[in-house]
Amino acid sequence: MTKTCLIVDDSRVMRKVAMRIVEQLDFEGVEAADGMEALTYCRAAMPDAVLLDWTMPMMDGMAFLQALRQEPGGKAPIVIFCAAETEPAKIRQAIDAGADEYIMKPFDGDIIAAKFEETGLI
Amino acid sequence: MSPEDFSYVADLVRTEAGVVLTSDKVFFLDTRLGPLARREKEAGVDALIARLRSQPTASRIQAVVEAALVPETRFFRNRSAFQTLADLSLPELVKRRGDKGLRILSAGCSSGQEAYSLAILVQESLPQTPTEIVAIDYSRRSLEKARAGLYSHFEVQRGLPIRRLLDNFEKVDENWRASAALRSKIVWSEANLLSDLSGLGQFDVILCRNVLNSFAPAVATACLERLEGRLAADGLLMLGVDEGLILPASFKPEAASGLYRRNVAFVREVKMA
Numbered sequence: 001m002t003k004t005c006l007i008v009d010d011s012r013v014m015r016k017v018a019m020r021i022v023e024q025l026d027f028e029g030v031e032a033a034d035g036m037e038a039l040t041y042c043r044a045a046m047p048d049a050v051l052l053d054w055t056m057p058m059m060d061g062m063a064f065l066q067a068l069r070q071e072p073g074g075k076a077p078i079v080i081f082c083a084a085e086t087e088p089a090k091i092r093q094a095i096d097a098g099a100d101e102y103i104m105k106p107f108d109g110d111i112i113a114a115k116f117e118e119t120g121l122i
Numbered sequence: 123m124s125p126e127d128f129s130y131v132a133d134l135v136r137t138e139a140g141v142v143l144t145s146d147k148v149f150f151l152d153t154r155l156g157p158l159a160r161r162e163k164e165a166g167v168d169a170l171i172a173r174l175r176s177q178p179t180a181s182r183i184q185a186v187v188e189a190a191l192v193p194e195t196r197f198f199r200n201r202s203a204f205q206t207l208a209d210l211s212l213p214e215l216v217k218r219r220g221d222k223g224l225r226i227l228s229a230g231c232s233s234g235q236e237a238y239s240l241a242i243l244v245q246e247s248l249p250q251t252p253t254e255i256v257a258i259d260y261s262r263r264s265l266e267k268a269r270a271g272l273y274s275h276f277e278v279q280r281g282l283p284i285r286r287l288l289d290n291f292e293k294v295d296e297n298w299r300a301s302a303a304l305r306s307k308i309v310w311s312e313a314n315l316l317s318d319l320s321g322l323g324q325f326d327v328i329l330c331r332n333v334l335n336s337f338a339p340a341v342a343t344a345c346l347e348r349l350e351g352r353l354a355a356d357g358l359l360m361l362g363v364d365e366g367l368i369l370p371a372s373f374k375p376e377a378a379s380g381l382y383r384r385n386v387a388f389v390r391e392v393k394m395a
Contacts, residue, residue, distance in 0.1 A: 086275070086296075088288055095284060102284040104275055111279045114196070118283050 003048040003121065004028045008038040008064065009082070010056040018051050018082070021109045025122055035059030039067055046073050049121050051103075051112075054083035054094070062097060069098045078119045082107065123152050127171045131155075131186060138187045139260055140316050140341035151190055158189040188261040197235045197281035199331065200363055203380040204239060207327070208247045211358050211381065215326050216251050218356065223252030227325040229315060229349060230333035231257035234268025234308075235281070238300050240329070241307040242290055256322060258313040269310045271300030315345045319352055326354050331362035331380070342368050350384070358383055 005027040007018045012033075019029040030047065032038035036059040038050070050068075054061040061081060068074045080101040081094045091102050101115045116122045131151060132143040143151060152167055159170040162185075174182050198204050215224060226244075228237040237257035244253045259265050278287055278298045291298040313319065315333065328349050334342040350372065353359060359373060359382045366375060366382060373382040 086293065088293055091284065092288055095288070104279065106275075107279065108276070111276070114280055117201075 002026065002028045004030055004045075005049040005051060006030050006032060006038060006041060006047040006077075007051045008032045008035065008056070008061065009051075009053040010034055011053075014053070018112070021112045022049075022051070024109065025113060025116060027121075035061060035064030035067070038064055039071075042068055042071060042074065042077070047077055049116070049119075050077050050079045051082045052079055052099070054081060054085050062094065065094070065097050065099060078121055080115055080119065123148055123167060123171070127168065127175075130175060131171060131190065134183055135187050135190050136338070138183060139191060139314070140338060140345070141191060141336045142338050143190065154189050155186065158185060184262070188263050191261060195232045195235045197278070197286075198239045199236065199281060200380055201281075203360060204243060206377065206381060207358075207360070208243045211327070211376070212243070212248060215356075215358075216248060219326065221252075223254070224248075224327070225323065225325045226253065226255045227322065227328045227330075227349075227352065228255060228257040229328060229330040231259045231264075231268060231310075232261070233264045233277075234271065234310075235273075235277070236329060236331065237268065237308050237310075238271065238290075238304055239281075241300075241304045242286055244307065245290070245303065253307065255308045256311060256325070257308055258311045258315075258319075258322070260312070260314045262312055265310050265312055269305075271305050272297050273299075315348070316341065319348050322352060324354055325352050325357060327358045327360065328353050329360040331360060331365070333362075334365050334368065335362065339368065343370070346370065353384065355384060355386070 005022040007015050007029055009015050010033050015031045019031065022029045027049065030041060032041055034056040052061045052065065061083065065079055078100045080103060081099045082103040082105065084105045085091065086104045094102055100119045103111055103115055128145065128148050128151060135141050135143055155167045155170060159167050162170060164170040164173060174186055226240055228240060231237050234257065237255055240255050257268065272294065274297055278291065287298065290301050290304055292301060330349055334345060337345060346369065349359065360380050361382065363380055369382060372385050374385045376383055
């Protein structure tokens with residue numbers, strides 16, 4: 001069965017870029033523009049992977065991650081932050097909050113593929 | 123690039139480094155030499171080669187050959203082989219060596235990702251074992267970069283899990299530098315794999331990956347013989363995926379892809395003869 005990847009980012013351009021990459025990795029991509037929208041999606045159907053921006057309106061990436069991990073079945077998805085934040089202390093916060101991996105923007109297809117491999121998604 | 127210029131450079135690369143550039147590599151060579159032409163303030167690649175042909179000094183030759191050779195590299199390339207090293211091979215060797223510790227060779231280390239990957243493994247799985255990692259390469263430029271341990275945002279995201287990045291690197295402006303602890307585990311040395319390597323001493327593990335497959339077969343065999351001479355009788359050799367085909371009968375494969383052990387039976391036969 002095709003695995004799904006939820007792409008959470010408030011930038012439409014960024015979502016399109018990520019969408020193209022995950023589709024090349026044989027994932028079905030789904031989009032959400034903020035954490036709230038993403039959480040609603042997850043409550044209906046848990047994705048296999050989440051590519052998660054940090055800074056977003058309504059609900060940011062960190063708040064989404066903490067809420068997701070409290071949901072029934074919410075520990076299952078592989079969550080990979082994909083954010084502009086590159087300060088080591090901040091990145092460590094994201095990992096400590098339950099993210100499986102972290103991609104620093106800007107990224108390319110090769111990096112997403114490498115991180116999917118590291119987390120066992122492919 | 124004219125066919126004449128291409129074969130001129132290809133000849134240099136073959137005689138200097140033993141690497142064969144087939145004619146389908148014209149575009150590849152052109153893009154590799156572009157940055158060098160800019161650094162040398164030449165009008166372009168053609169002008170760079172024209173200058174080289176009229177005044178082929180040793181430093182010009184080395185610069186062109188190095189630029190032609192810069193390979194793609196990433197951290198923990200072929201992860202499963204590294205995992206086997208950490209879980210099985212290194213602990214087993216440590217048990218036999220005791221306090222003597224281990225010596226590991228990264229042969230053709232390029233810009234250092236392989237050597238730093240090894241240093242991370244050793245730090246994580248054998249923190250008590252004194253280990254020396256020796257990394258050699260033909261390219262002075264690559265070695266300078268490797269020794270500095272400074273990698274771009276893009277480079278550190280290829281093969282390096284985020285925890286290992288945070289634990290072993292520090293952020294310097296937009297780049298990431300390997301920690302002093304990691305850097306202190308590695309000795310860098312400029313050496314050609316086609317030259318005498320006996321000065322390097324003996325090693326328990328030798329990694330030589332994605333180097334041999336660019337060599338002409340006779341050169342690859344000669345290089346393997348030199349490396350075999352540096353490997354302990356119970357040592358391990360790690361090649362790139364699919365590079366084992368050229369191995370002599372004196373090696374046999376280990377379980378994991380890319381890992382080989384000296385064939386003890388074979389060694390004994392030779393000794394008796």
